Each structure stands twice: as C-alpha cells, then as structure tokens.
Amino acid sequence: MPSGPRVPTVAQAPIVINPHFSTKERILSAAEDLFAKSGFAGASLRQVTSAANVNLAAVNYHFGSKENLINELFKRRLDELTATRMGALEKVRASRQPTLESVLEAFVLPALSLASDRGGGSSFVRLLARAFAEHDQRLRRFVSDNYGHVLKEFAKTIAHLLPHLSKDALYWRLDFVSGALTYAMSDFGMIKKPAGVSDEQHRRTAAEHFVRFAAAGLRAP
C-alpha cells in the first residue's frame, strides 16, 4: 500500500464556502472547519485552500504563514467572544443583585451562542477545546496572553460571591468548571440536539443545565 495521509481520517461531508466572501474570509472559514476536524497539524494548507477555492499561495500572501493563520483565526472569534462576555459581566455587576447563577450565565451564554452559530462558530468551539487539549505552548500562550484577563475578571466576581471559599478550593473548582464547559461545548450542536428542537431552545437548555451544575459545584460545602 502506498503511504496514506499522515493520520487516518474518515470521509467527511465537503465544506461549502460562500463564494461571495473575500479570499481572506474564505480561507479563515475553511481553515476553521478543517482544523477543527483534523487538528492543526492534521489539516494541510492544500486542503484548506482547496476547500476555500483559493490558490495555495494565497495563505502565505494574506497571512504570512500557517502559524499566523491559526493566530488570526483565534483572534477573529475570541475578540468577539471576549467583548460579549465582558459586556454581559458588566451588566451583571451593575445589577442590584448579582448572583452566582447570573455570572455563570454571562460566561456561558456567549460561548453557546457562538457554538450554535451557523456561520462556522460551531467549528471554532471545537477548535477551542482542541487548543486546550493540545499542550502546544505557543498557542496556549497566545490565548492566555490576549484573553486571560477575561477569566480573571470572572474569577474575581465569583470569588466575591463565595466569600467563605478558600483561594485553593476556588482555584480547583474554577478549573473544573472550565473543563466541564469546554468539554460539553466541544460536542455541542453535533450529537446532543434532539430532532425538532430549535437551536435557541437547545442553547437555553444547555445553559440551564450547565449553570445549575456549576453553581452547585462551586457552592459545595
């Protein structure tokens, strides 16, 4: 047998990229999909450019390198996610009665709405899960350098709402919470949604379950 692809993959539905978008956007969309499916090392620029209906050299022309393409890809989505989350957190903080539940909701709802977005956001959520699983230090650094402050703000707010919890315990539990969210979201929109349920409905259900679980876990005696 001749040498196959680097890592075994199964046949997948072809990606359809809107031809009205610019070359840059088409590349970003196709890359998001393919990296989510096969990993950063597993998907090649030839696969990406072919799916985007774009010349191979366009990636290096518009993004400089594969690594930079990956960074831009994260930047595009995380900037939006961060803004939405911070806005929601500010709203909760300004309200008369901030509850643990409302803070958790401010954190999870923007992510879930991204996950059920048909514009490709669902791929990105899986990509995010992958980025956490990968211990690629460059990517982790990029994410924590540029978006770590969001997590810190949420942690601060939660710490105020749980004054009896030790710093140590809070640290552990927040880690569990992010793990639960990341993991659940990475499957979100793929297998979990029952037939006959709208995206909006499904998102609300998921958020409710998550907030309930996470709040109880954080409040554990």
Added chain:
Amino acid sequence: MPSGPRVPTVAQAPIVINPHFSTKERILSAAEDLFAKSGFAGASLRQVTSAANVNLAAVNYHFGSKENLINELFKRRLDELTATRMGALEKVRASRQPTLESVLEAFVLPALSLASDRGGGSSFVRLLARAFAEHDQRLRRFVSDNYGHVLKEFAKTIAHLLPHLSKDALYWRLDFVSGALTYAMSDFGMIKKPAGVSDEQHRRTAAEHFVRFAAAGLRAP
C-alpha cells in the same frame, strides 16, 4: 527560511527512555510522551524512534503501522485503568452504604494515580484529553467500543443514587463531570502541584476537591 516542522513547536526537554526495556516498550513510552506533547499528527515516527533509541523500521515491524501503534498505546493503559476502576466500583457496590462520593472516588482515584505515575502515565492522561478533543472518529470509536461499558456501569450506579434526577439532567451532568475530570487531569502533575507536596498528598487533595465538586454538581436542585 526553509520549511519548518508541520506545526510550530517549542524546545522541550529530551525524553529519556530506559535502555533496559524492550524495543516494543521503549517505542510505546516514547510515543506516549511525544504524542501527548505534539499530537498524533504532529509527532512523527522518526521523532518517536529517535527518542526511543530504536531503528525507524522497528515501529512497522512491531506494530504494523502508526495507527496501530496508537491503538496499542491506548490499549495498554486503558486495560489497566478499566480493571482498577471496575474493581473499585465493585467494592463500593458491595459495601453496606454506597454513597455518591464513594462512587465518584472509585472513578477518579485510579485515573489520578495513573496521572501521577512517573512511569509515563502522566503523559497518557494528557493523551486521553487530546483524544477526546480530537474528533477523530476512528479513535473515538475505538475507545467507546472497548471501554464504553465502564462508563455505563458507573452511570447506572450513580442513577440509582440519584433517583429524583431526570434521565436528561443526569445525562448532561455526567457529561460535565467527565469534562471537568478530563481537563483537570490533563494539567495534573504538570503545573498544579506546589513544591514540597508529595505525589500521594497531591493526588488525595485533587481527588477530594473533585469529588466534592462533582457530588454537589450532580445533586444540584
């Protein structure tokens, strides 16, 4: 600049493989480490065999292919993990008063002891997190086909202990629990352990925090 590696990596401490072990075992150990660090597509057989101090062709001689090497790698650890978990679960079931906490402990302690094992188990735990993040269907199928029954047994036991919880809610919450565990463990032993704390102590602390969090989350109103 000449073409670099497929995906950017940073310099890592070289892997030391015990020369007294057999070729097969040296390959498995090196592969576990490298796949955990760089992913299945990101680490090449040349890197693996070089780290294992073994000829390149040895992989195909002993394992047939890269894909089969990956499977054997999972088999080696999961067989052990499954046996320990099932034994612990049986013990809990046979006890007079099975509690939610004791069931969770039976699930998490074997995994944590694997994670803090110096024999390479800590790499494997990260590998497991990666396997879940990757949506590589072949690997997922392999894992769920061969080890899905363990999760089912735990789920059944937990369901009995939470009779008032709806099937739906239980399903969601168990997903959150596995996510929390997977992601917490993938960092376990890497960054979390403070200086001057023994592995055994650290493992107990982690297990306590996790069981408390997960039990409260599962019991949420």
Added chain:
DNA sequence: GAACGCTTCAAACAGGCGTTCGAATGTTAG
C-alpha cells in the same frame, strides 16, 4: 495608454512523512 499597486496563479523548492525491502546481525533449537 503607460505606470502603478494589489492580488492571483502555476510551478517549483527543499525537506519531512509513513512505509517497504533486502541484507546484516542476534538468538534459539537440533
């Protein structure tokens, strides 16, 4: 219409990939 900047394109580059092969070496059994 010529000159300019931006984008696209086909082709090639050097190098890494998984896999295969035949010879060399070790190891065991008769």
Added chain:
DNA sequence: CTAACATTCGAACGCCTGTTTGAAGCGTTC
C-alpha cells in the same frame, strides 16, 4: 556447528508538506 527464526539496520520508495518565486491579471491614477 549449523540451520531456522526473530530482530535490527541502512537505504530507499513515492507522496505530501509549508514556503517561495516570478509572471500574469486586474483596477486605479496619472
């Protein structure tokens, strides 16, 4: 000692990788 087998080894196979290059296409501005 020798035959049979198991393992190791170096070298090569064809393929795929990220990146570069120089020419071609294009719309805008003088």
